[in-house]
Amino acid sequence: MRGFATIGLALAMAACAPAPVAEVPADPAPVSEPQSVANPRHIDPAACEASGGYVDRRGRGQFETCVHPYADAGQSCTDNQQCDGKCVTEPDAGMTGVVGECQADDALFGCYAEVVDGAAVRAICVD
Template sequence: MIRSHDLLRALGASLLLALAACSAPEARDEPSPDAAPAAGGADSEAACLADGGTWAQHGRLAVMSCARPTADAGRMCRDGSDCETACIAPEGVEDGTPTAGTCHASDKLFGCHTRVTDGVAGPSLCID
């Protein structure tokens, strides 16, 4: 028979494991050795800034990389093929709703976005 204090101990251990799994990794000043090079060949802060990019930590791993602006940022679109990076629906548009979007402002898509494909909003997708 399971005693109540054994059950509480198991429940507490499970709760601690769940909380530990939700914690964010520590921010890094340098990219990890196995991190992929930044897009567009801008693999250093100097090259990034020379290209008009922003050098910052990106993604859940907080890897330093270059976010370059797109030439079509903010332009109206109906599909990702209309844009350098992606066609993003206006905030609050439901999945399956016919809509126009705007071209994403950066070559990085971190965060939560709703993409537009063939003039229809898709499901929201969050990229870490």
Template sequence: MTARALLLLLLAPLAALPGGCAPDMRMAGSGPSREISACARSGGFLDARGRRQTLMCVHRYADAGKACASRSDCEGKCIADPGEGGLPAVGTPAAGWCQADDRLFGCYAEVENGKVRSSICVD
């Protein structure tokens, strides 16, 4: 058996695995799945997020949009205002606001002690 054929044979079972890390929340049968019900019971709502538009259970933070200078000021992260020029550089002073919910996607910069601590793009 060639190395290529052996590799294909070993990788074939992986093709059957579902993609992504989020639980599958499609409708099962005639009613909502357990994941959908659990999401609703926990106060969440379903929303498609990321480039793959993966359906996820999302929970809003009570302090969403509140001005902040550090993560300790928020339930979630303190996010820098991107402004017109994009994300501010790491180490520069920045005004922040508390993230809206527990499923943060896209490009953002975190604020700590009134300065940009880091920036990242999450998909």
């Protein structure tokens, strides 16, 4: 009986022993630098200009983006199909008989509604 007590005591003590600590290499591999919070993506001004755009800061975060203007910017419209981009108006423009205008460029921010078949639809705010 005494042998079982000794084995039980040995097992209990082994369960209380601290867990082995993993060794840390002396020279860990370098960690890649995270992207900048201020500019999470790099904009190449030359490539942007070559594609017919220009670099501008847009949105709430004021991130640089490559903006491409539309030739029909500001023209009156009653449907998206009449514009290079979207036909947009104020979010509270009404439901029928709405005349909007073609968006200025491909970097549309702010609050707007699309105009489809003379009605304001899909109102949204883009930050």
